[in-house]
Amino acid sequence: MGNVLILAEHRQGAVRDITFEMLAAASGVARDLGGEVVVLLPGSGLDDLAAQIAAYGVKVLVVDDPLLANFNAEKYQLVLGAAIDAYKPSLVMVGHTAQGVDLAPALAVEKDLPFVADVIGLAVEGGVLKATRQLYSGKVNAQVAFKPAETCLVTVREAAFEALEPPGGGAVEKIECPLKEDIAYRQFVEYIEAEVGDVDITQSEILVAVGRGLREEKNMPLVEELAAVIKADLCGSRAAVDAGWLPHDRQVGTSGKTVKPKLYLAVGISGAFQHVAGMKGAKAVVAINKDPDAPIFNVAHYAIVDDLLKVVPKLTEKLKELKG
Amino acid sequence: MKTFVCIKYVPDTSEAVVKINAGGTAVDSSRFSFDINDADNYAVEEAVLIKEKCGGTVTVLSIGPKESEVMIRMALAKGCDDAIRIEDERIALYDPLMVAKTLAGAIKGQEFDLVLTGCMASDDGQMATGVALAEYLGVPHAAMVKKVEMLDGKVKVQRELEGGLMEVLELELPAVLTIQTGINEPRYAPIRGIRAAQKKELKLVNLDDLGLAASEVDSSASKIVLEKLYIPEVASTAEVIEGSDADEKAEKLASILVKGGLV
Numbered sequence A: 001m002g003n004v005l006i007l008a009e010h011r012q013g014a015v016r017d018i019t020f021e022m023l024a025a026a027s028g029v030a031r032d033l034g035g036e037v038v039v040l041l042p043g044s045g046l047d048d049l050a051a052q053i054a055a056y057g058v059k060v061l062v063v064d065d066p067l068l069a070n071f072n073a074e075k076y077q078l079v080l081g082a083a084i085d086a087y088k089p090s091l092v093m094v095g096h097t098a099q100g101v102d103l104a105p106a107l108a109v110e111k112d113l114p115f116v117a118d119v120i121g122l123a124v125e126g127g128v129l130k131a132t133r134q135l136y137s138g139k140v141n142a143q144v145a146f147k148p149a150e151t152c153l154v155t156v157r158e159a160a161f162e163a164l165e166p167p168g169g170g171a172v173e174k175i176e177c178p179l180k181e182d183i184a185y186r187q188f189v190e191y192i193e194a195e196v197g198d199v200d201i202t203q204s205e206i207l208v209a210v211g212r213g214l215r216e217e218k219n220m221p222l223v224e225e226l227a228a229v230i231k232a233d234l235c236g237s238r239a240a241v242d243a244g245w246l247p248h249d250r251q252v253g254t255s256g257k258t259v260k261p262k263l264y265l266a267v268g269i270s271g272a273f274q275h276v277a278g279m280k281g282a283k284a285v286v287a288i289n290k291d292p293d294a295p296i297f298n299v300a301h302y303a304i305v306d307d308l309l310k311v312v313p314k315l316t317e318k319l320k321e322l323k324g
Numbered sequence B: 001m002k003t004f005v006c007i008k009y010v011p012d013t014s015e016a017v018v019k020i021n022a023g024g025t026a027v028d029s030s031r032f033s034f035d036i037n038d039a040d041n042y043a044v045e046e047a048v049l050i051k052e053k054c055g056g057t058v059t060v061l062s063i064g065p066k067e068s069e070v071m072i073r074m075a076l077a078k079g080c081d082d083a084i085r086i087e088d089e090r091i092a093l094y095d096p097l098m099v100a101k102t103l104a105g106a107i108k109g110q111e112f113d114l115v116l117t118g119c120m121a122s123d124d125g126q127m128a129t130g131v132a133l134a135e136y137l138g139v140p141h142a143a144m145v146k147k148v149e150m151l152d153g154k155v156k157v158q159r160e161l162e163g164g165l166m167e168v169l170e171l172e173l174p175a176v177l178t179i180q181t182g183i184n185e186p187r188y189a190p191i192r193g194i195r196a197a198q199k200k201e202l203k204l205v206n207l208d209d210l211g212l213a214a215s216e217v218d219s220s221a222s223k224i225v226l227e228k229l230y231i232p233e234v235a236s237t238a239e240v241i242e243g244s245d246a247d248e249k250a251e252k253l254a255s256i257l258v259k260g261g262l263v
Helices: A016-035 A047-054 A075-087 A103-113 A219-229 A238-242 A273-279 A307-323 B038-054 B066-077 B096-107 B129-135 B191-197 B246-259
Strands: A004-007 A037-041 A060-063 A090-093 A117-123 A127-135 A140-146 A151-156 A169-173 A184-193 A205-209 A235-236 A263-267 A284-289 A302-305 B002-006 B009-011 B035-038 B058-063 B080-087 B113-118 B141-150 B154-160 B168-172 B174-178 B203-207 B224-230
Touching: A004 A016, A004 A075, A004 B129, A016 A037, A016 A090, A016 A117, A037 A047, A047 A060, A047 A169, A060 A075, A060 A127, A075 A090, A075 A103, A075 A184, A075 B141, A090 A205, A103 A117, A103 A151, A103 B129, A140 B203, A169 B168, A184 A307, A205 A219, A205 A302, A219 A235, A219 A263, A219 A307, A235 A238, A273 B066, A284 A307, A302 B246, A307 B246, B002 B038, B002 B129, B009 B066, B035 B066, B038 B113, B038 B141, B038 B174, B058 B066, B066 B080, B066 B203, B080 B096, B096 B129, B113 B129, B129 B141, B141 B168, B154 B174, B168 B174
Parallel strands: A004 A037, A004 A090, A037 A060, A060 A169, A090 A151, A117 A151, A205 A235, A205 A263, A263 A284, A284 A302, B002 B058, B002 B113, B058 B080, B080 B203, B113 B174, B141 B174
Antiparallel strands: A117 A127, A127 A140, A140 B224, A184 B168, B009 B035, B141 B154, B154 B168
């Protein structure tokens, strides 16, 4: 009892970072609950991955079966559900990722578990487990308490916790796969790799990024001219790509690219965490947004709070003049 | 083909100052403008596209106040056939599982092939309602869907994973799909559609009408307690460039970028 069970996440033969971040998030909670951290690793051909996770000093329960070769929310739900029945952890952690959001809410309903999604903080106060999450794209925080239950469930936001160095000394234990035959109602077909565009923005030195604040496609020339003057490549938020202003390979964020330019000029980008996750490695960040509470300002080095339709043309003109 | 599309009426807080009430229990939303949740707008379009291709009907389902009927009528104007609005103050709306159970109560007992929802609400951002709804209905699901292709008795979808990777999978019908933004180009409602929408059925129901007891979906049924809301401490260390107008700020920024060797 008191244990924290983490569902390891991996894809195409590699452990995803969220797994190690959840290990960091779990250690304090497990200590406060008087238990230990255990990792459930479902999949096929897992020896290397299991060893990599066990190096974090934890027990890894491996469910290695060809039926689990690729992520399938319905199959993983059966495997995780069986592990909950068998090990009765106090808390189950799943990544708030494309895998986790496809799995966790259904599991919560099936097993009747108290469930909080997309947590960025966890604490045990007076024996009560509490989670912190965000609303309104990060403008509001919420503290949520779990009612007493044998097992609680959370999905954990990517990059909200920092992975620690592996101390070594864990253990790997193979357990039986509860799934005996394939399921017909949901079948994995294939992965389709992301399209490759004309410019690889992950290699760009300077990026001008546009977001919803640009309002209309007819304003695109404003940022195109700015980019031309400072020899920058253009990229954008999900909103800019959804609106068709930019092709998909220019999208920065969790569902797009992770970029590390020396200058990132965010124009009309609010800074939802999905976007910030893709650009926080930039050396210098400039944000122009008329909303003073835009979360992008939390990661910016220089900030202009004003109307970008007025700021950008003047900025372009002045840069042109200064750069001769 | 019978499709339900679940939509939510949400405040636009993208450029608004958000304030919490004195008790820390609710956001003061009196000054916000409300409209359809972004992802739900794409779900409506996808439902109408499927209907145009495969025939059948689309029913709009929403939990929301009287004012949200403007949004529902807009979905009807775009080609949905009828609508059900659920209004009942007893539902624990902060808990997506309670929302999903309520929606399931409105769908259960009816024939359907597909239920579409947006994959995320812009206010709560839990990404949980649609997937939980599938479990309450006892049907398969796929979350964050970026492409839908109807097959015989099945649906083939692409799910958007991290880094632009797509996962292709097939689900047996009926199924629930949570729709990701960018899957299509939501249409504007045609004038003729707006007129026609006024005559389409928009049914108002409460928990009693759905055969749900309040104790199944209220705060006593929810297994979580929303203890408090607060504005997070801003960790910003940004140098805010001041100036009397936009021009002055832009000029200062240009100098900083050039002098700092950033451009």
